[in-house]
Amino acid sequence: MNTTSDGAAAGAAAQPGTWTCPFCSLLCDGFALESGSSLRLRGSDCPRARAGLAALDDIGALTPSVDGVACDLDAALDAAADRLAAARLPLFGGLATDVQGMRALYRLANVRGAILDHAHGEAMMPALRMLQDRGQMFTTLAEIRNRADLIVCVGTDAVSGHPEFFRRCAPVEGKDSAARVVFLAAGEGTPTAADIPWASAVDAVSPPGDAFDTVAMLAALVDGRRIHDADGVLAALAEAMRAARYCVIVWEPARLPPHGALVGEALLRLLMNLNRKTRAGAFTLGGNDGAQTANGAMSWLSGLPLRSRVGPQGVGHDPLQYASARLLEERAVDLLLWVASFTPGLPPPQTALPRIVLGHPGLTAGCAQAGSVFIPVATPGINADGHLLRSDNVVSLPLYAVRDDGLPTVAEVARALVGRLTTGTAAKEGA
Numbered sequence: 384m385n386t387t388s389d390g391a392a393a394g395a396a397a398q399p400g401t402w403t404c405p406f407c408s409l410l411c412d413g414f415a416l417e418s419g420s421s422l423r424l425r426g427s428d429c430p431r432a433r434a435g436l437a438a439l440d441d442i443g444a445l446t447p448s449v450d451g452v453a454c455d456l457d458a459a460l461d462a463a464a465d466r467l468a469a470a471r472l473p474l475f476g477g478l479a480t481d482v483q484g485m486r487a488l489y490r491l492a493n494v495r496g497a498i499l500d501h502a503h504g505e506a507m508m509p510a511l512r513m514l515q516d517r518g519q520m521f522t523t524l525a526e527i528r529n530r531a532d533l534i535v536c537v538g539t540d541a542v543s544g545h546p547e548f549f550r551r552c553a554p555v556e557g558k559d560s561a562a563r564v565v566f567l568a569a570g571e572g573t574p575t576a577a578d579i580p581w582a583s584a585v586d587a588v589s590p591p592g593d594a595f596d597t598v599a600m601l602a603a604l605v606d607g608r609r610i611h612d613a614d615g616v617l618a619a620l621a622e623a624m625r626a627a628r629y630c631v632i633v634w635e636p637a638r639l640p641p642h643g644a645l646v647g648e649a650l651l652r653l654l655m656n657l658n659r660k661t662r663a664g665a666f667t668l669g670g671n672d673g674a675q676t677a678n679g680a681m682s683w684l685s686g687l688p689l690r691s692r693v694g695p696q697g698v699g700h701d702p703l704q705y706a707s708a709r710l711l712e713e714r715a716v717d718l719l720l721w722v723a724s725f726t727p728g729l730p731p732p733q734t735a736l737p738r739i740v741l742g743h744p745g746l747t748a749g750c751a752q753a754g755s756v757f758i759p760v761a762t763p764g765i766n767a768d769g770h771l772l773r774s775d776n777v778v779s780l781p782l783y784a785v786r787d788d789g790l791p792t793v794a795e796v797a798r799a800l801v802g803r804l805t806t807g808t809a810a811k812e813g814a
């Protein structure tokens with residue numbers, strides 16, 4: 384069970400540098416957290432973090448249930464193990480958990496021959512496809528702070544999903560010049576100069592055409608090709624990108640239209656062109672709800688990304704056929720195990736299939752129903768220690784519990800299920 388980390392006992396304040404926020408993939412660790420009956424963020428107005436913390440106020444009964452009937456943890460584990468044992472092809476979806484949770488789920492998936500896909504699997508595929516087809520040219524938050532002199536946000540305002548992004552990009556002390564920020568086709572709500580006070584300039588441009596047309600034209604202009612009737616705004620932006628010492632392209636695969644991988648590949652080609660004469664890199668905004676972590680752990684454990692099946696027959700990857708929505712719609716699987724430990728904003732999809740939900744306590748009401756086993760689990764960084772991968776994929780950050788609600792972690796539940804399925808006896812490995 385969970386322990387409260389040193390210096391963060393109930394009623395105390397976790398000081399900046401001692402608390403890591405788990406509510407988006409930026410994993411901010413520079414803010415303080417007041418713990419107690421309510422959790423309060425200090426030093427940031429981040430709406431995403433505040434919503435995540437508010438969802439942990441008054442979390443009420445922390446009781447597992449089987450078919451809508453409250454029960455103890457052992458009974459819920461027994462029922463879950465029985466349903467997993469009876470399944471021919473289970474789908475492990477959601478996967479909103481930390482490194483240890485994902486490692487344990489991977490082992491459980493191997494025992495039952497399951498397919499694994501994240502709740503944000505669809506949004507992750509363009510970046511994965513780009514990586515598989517052409518490689519990557521990514522940058523990090525530290526590189527942006529230290530080197531970037533031009534940041535171009537393509538098709539995203541950056542802050543809707545990652546509210547503290549620009550604060551995390553603020554130049555380090557002693558950097559010789561601040562970066563200019565340009566929003567390209569970012570839509571409504573784009574930040575202004577007042578929102579990014581450290582920037583040397585903040586501009587928003589919206590050329591006509593869809594995302595692919597815009598990026599293809601920009602890439603051609605950066606490449607120095609002559610284009611009849613080239614858009615003047617894009618031509619000026621291309622010139623600025625060529626003149627920059629370190630240009631960073633920020634993109635958000637979740638905001639791309641269908642076939643967004645084409646846009647990702649065009650951006651990569653553009654970066655490769657820039658890197659012939661100067662330096663440039665991409666920063667991918669995504670990976671919330673543990674998506675970055677789930678895919679990272681899956682890749683290093685199996686050699687394949689998510690949307691793969693693992694088990695006694697070996698491993699197989701299919702980014703289209705193994706999409707959760709498709710598998711459920713076509714009834715290609717016969718059980719859904721859904722994991723959502725960070726917020727109640729990630730409920731399991733409705734399905735007539737048997738469901739096992741390892742979920743945030745806020746999901747209790749929607750999941751305590753016939754056909755479902757519900758086990759409330761701890762949230763890494765709140766009532767459990769853990770580790771998560773940051774959005775730039777280079778840093779794994781530790782998370783520390785600030786209180787103990789007596790909830791099991793996802794890893795503990797998954798290990799208990801492995802124990803039941805491999806020994807055939809219940810309650811051999813308590814959670």
Ligand code: SF4
Pocket residue numbers: 404405406407408409410411427429430431432545546547548
């Ligand atoms: S930006 Fe993300 S990690 Fe940072 S405080 Fe907000 S939700 Fe937490």
